Amino acid sequence: EEPGPPPSEPATRPISWEEINRKEPTMPMRENCKYFESRSYPNGDTVRKCDLDLAPEAPWRCPEDCGSFAPRLADVNWQHGSLVTPPTPPAPSSVGEDPSIAALLDAAEDIVNEAGPRIRTEVDADRARAAKQKRWKFWKR
Known part of the structure; x- marks a missing residue:
């Protein structure tokens, strides 16, 4: 029996697309859609949603074939400062299932x-x- 890598070093192996899609949704919330809205509150809570209510699995993903997607044109070529959309919270395992x-x-x-x-x-x-x-x-x- 061959010894494996030391416990401090994780074993590296190629990851399949199936594993990636299982861990991450295939179509995350489209932050560049003009109907995407993100609002932060003083207590640190953040709301991420579709203004048209077309993303039932918000804030984790939009429908893959959303016919209402329209690119946000107002902020084209803008540089965002420190007040940017916070990262999406990790999706629960039950999303989509x-x-x-x-x-x-x-x-x-x-x-x-x-x-x-x-x-x-x-x-x-x-x-x-x-x-x-x-x-x-x-x-x-």
């Missing part, structure tokens, strides 16, 4: 979308009530 995740996210989105118009109506009513109360009536002191 577990359909229940997409179903759960769709259900959560439906709940938020259903509540949106009701909340908007309440806010508009509150604003109208506040504006009506602040109106100056010159005949009253």
Whole structure:
């Protein structure tokens, strides 16, 4: 039996494309798409998403055949400073393999979308009530 490499040195071997594609998604989020948005918050959290909601596996990947992809033209030839998009977090092993995740996210989105118009109506009513109360009536002191 031949001795292997010392424990401090990993054995090197060629990596197949199948292994690469298993570890990394085949189409990562297209940061050069005009519909890609990244927002950082003061607590360090970052949101990476498709503004058209066409990437169900965001922030890890876009659909490979996305028909709405359009290159971002506003920042062509710009040089970015230190405020650049942070790196994508590592993708969980279940991305792309577990359909229940997409179903759960769709259900959560439906709940938020259903509540949106009701909340908007309440806010508009509150604003109208506040504006009506602040109106100056010159005949009253």
